[in-house]
Amino acid sequence: MSASKTFFQLDQAKQQAVVDTALSEFSEHGFHQASTNRMAQVLGIAKGSFFKYFGNKEGLFRYVFEHCKDLFSAPLRSIRAQTQGKDFFTRVEQSLLAGLAFIQRHPRVYRLYIKMLHQERFPLRETLLAEVRAASAKYLRSLVREAQANQELRPGLDQDAVVFFLDAVMDRFLLAHTLAFMDADLGLFQADQETTRHHLAQLMAIIRHGLADDGGTPFEETPHA
Amino acid sequence: MSASKTFFQLDQAKQQAVVDTALSEFSEHGFHQASTNRMAQVLGIAKGSFFKYFGNKEGLFRYVFEHCKDLFSAPLRSIRAQTQGKDFFTRVEQSLLAGLAFIQRHPRVYRLYIKMLHQERFPLRETLLAEVRAASAKYLRSLVREAQANQELRPGLDQDAVVFFLDAVMDRFLLAHTLAFMDADLGLFQADQETTRHHLAQLMAIIRHGLADDGGTPFEETPHA
DNA sequence: GTTGACGATGACCAGGTGGTCACCGTAAGA
DNA sequence: TCTTACGGTGACCACCTGGTCATCGTCAAC
Numbered sequence: 001m002s003a004s005k006t007f008f009q010l011d012q013a014k015q016q017a018v019v020d021t022a023l024s025e026f027s028e029h030g031f032h033q034a035s036t037n038r039m040a041q042v043l044g045i046a047k048g049s050f051f052k053y054f055g056n057k058e059g060l061f062r063y064v065f066e067h068c069k070d071l072f073s074a075p076l077r078s079i080r081a082q083t084q085g086k087d088f089f090t091r092v093e094q095s096l097l098a099g100l101a102f103i104q105r106h107p108r109v110y111r112l113y114i115k116m117l118h119q120e121r122f123p124l125r126e127t128l129l130a131e132v133r134a135a136s137a138k139y140l141r142s143l144v145r146e147a148q149a150n151q152e153l154r155p156g157l158d159q160d161a162v163v164f165f166l167d168a169v170m171d172r173f174l175l176a177h178t179l180a181f182m183d184a185d186l187g188l189f190q191a192d193q194e195t196t197r198h199h200l201a202q203l204m205a206i207i208r209h210g211l212a213d214d215g216g217t218p219f220e221e222t223p224h225a
Numbered sequence: 226m227s228a229s230k231t232f233f234q235l236d237q238a239k240q241q242a243v244v245d246t247a248l249s250e251f252s253e254h255g256f257h258q259a260s261t262n263r264m265a266q267v268l269g270i271a272k273g274s275f276f277k278y279f280g281n282k283e284g285l286f287r288y289v290f291e292h293c294k295d296l297f298s299a300p301l302r303s304i305r306a307q308t309q310g311k312d313f314f315t316r317v318e319q320s321l322l323a324g325l326a327f328i329q330r331h332p333r334v335y336r337l338y339i340k341m342l343h344q345e346r347f348p349l350r351e352t353l354l355a356e357v358r359a360a361s362a363k364y365l366r367s368l369v370r371e372a373q374a375n376q377e378l379r380p381g382l383d384q385d386a387v388v389f390f391l392d393a394v395m396d397r398f399l400l401a402h403t404l405a406f407m408d409a410d411l412g413l414f415q416a417d418q419e420t421t422r423h424h425l426a427q428l429m430a431i432i433r434h435g436l437a438d439d440g441g442t443p444f445e446e447t448p449h450a
Numbered sequence: 451g452t453t454g455a456c457g458a459t460g461a462c463c464a465g466g467t468g469g470t471c472a473c474c475g476t477a478a479g480a
Numbered sequence: 481t482c483t484t485a486c487g488g489t490g491a492c493c494a495c496c497t498g499g500t501c502a503t504c505g506t507c508a509a510c
């Protein structure tokens with residue numbers, strides 16, 4: 001718990017306003033460029049209050065991050081449960097759709113995550129990111145493991161390589177909707193639902209061919225050892 | 226030209242030292258967190274000199290960026306020429322190896338590029354990044370176009386989708402060597418050459434299956450229009 | 451009416467920032 | 481030796497930062 005009891009005795013509306021403003025500031029400016037002066041001004045409270053509530057800027061950030069993590073973990077659990085029993089590629093596709101839905105509902109949370117990934121010198125960066133990445137990697141890995149058990153994937157595929165591959169493509173697909181420069185002229189950036197669905201289908205076809213067990217590979221195997 | 230004639234009249238060693246120090250600072254801290262005070266101290270010159278040379282911090286950055294762009298464009302041209310005539314997937318693989326070689330030779334240039342991609346509020350961010358992204362996207366697109374002309378790719382694949390897919394996987398493969406968090410437990414981060422080659426082979430196998438024309442797809446085609 | 455508890459306040463602090471400019475040292479030309 | 485030109489210098493400026501704390505206002509208890 002990174003907030004003092006003073007903060008929790010505030011009425012709910014004010015607590016929420018503080019977290020909301022801080023999330024906007026951090027997701028927009030990262031940590032160091034975020035300004036407590038600006039936040040205080042936006043909220044219409046004295047700057048000193050922040051330091052009463054959270055000790056320092058880092059404490060404020062920790063609290064905001066905890067809040068985001070809560071928002072994040074619920075959908076992750078739910079999508080896994082929802083797709084239980086479906087085939088691997090359907091699960092991957094639905095996970096992507098769930099990711100998109102989350103980003104649309106919580107754009108600032110996603111931007112904060114991106115900022116943390118790519119901005120060194122965030123407080124607790126290693127610790128906090130490790131938690132998030134571990135959760136999503138674990139999820140992806142469990143999907144792959146089950147798929148391999150069901151012989152849905154081409155034999156001989158390295159589990160780590162598959163996870164890496166999927167992580168790369170999925171991550172980028174989500175990123176392209178948020179950052180214009182990550183969209184290689186595809187038109188995914190802030191795309192409407194129809195465009196997104198179209199490109200998702202194309203992408204899933206490539207992924208399927210890349211990973212699925214088609215009962216015999218047309219290429220010479222690349223030998224190892 | 227973002228530097229004054231004063232700067233160009235300096236002896237080469239000093240010019241180089243200035244660019245070198247600035248590149249280190251910018252690639253490590255981004256733009257706003259980079260400090261001209263620190264650079265001056267490292268170089269052992271007065272801070273005022275920077276402003277004589279480049280007008281302001283942004284001018285200094287522009288000059289450093291131009292320098293990096295020159296370093297970047299030569300290898301891109303050369304790798305394209307070197308792989309002319311080879312098959313598509315070999316070209317992709319060699320491009321990745323060339324990218325890795327570049328990153329190893331110029332790690333700070335690559336880090337600066339990453340910083341610019343993921344840190345808003347960089348001066349001239351849109352303009353400068355557009356140049357770089359356009360160059361590399363154009364390269365990738367030309368590879369894909371030629372491959373499609375040679376019927377190396379599965380028919381019906383959307384060119385944009387293929388470019389997007391390749392960009393995603395290749396980008397992430399390079400990133401994983403530089404940023405620990407982008408390496409989904411694969412062990413690519415600062416990996417030795419052997420590890421890298423091993424994982425590259427795995428990845429290329431997946432890409433091949435995903436894109437190559439294998440003379441008949443085992444799945445129902447996902448119909449469009 | 452008096453007291454005590456406590457959250458809110460914002461002037462204030464030290465420290466860092468990008469940027470300026472009057473001054474200095476030097477070296478070439480007369 | 482005097483003049484001129486010019487790059488180098490670092491004290492200085494205004495501004496912004498995270499963080500502090502003496503003071504104030506309010507409200508409940510007695």
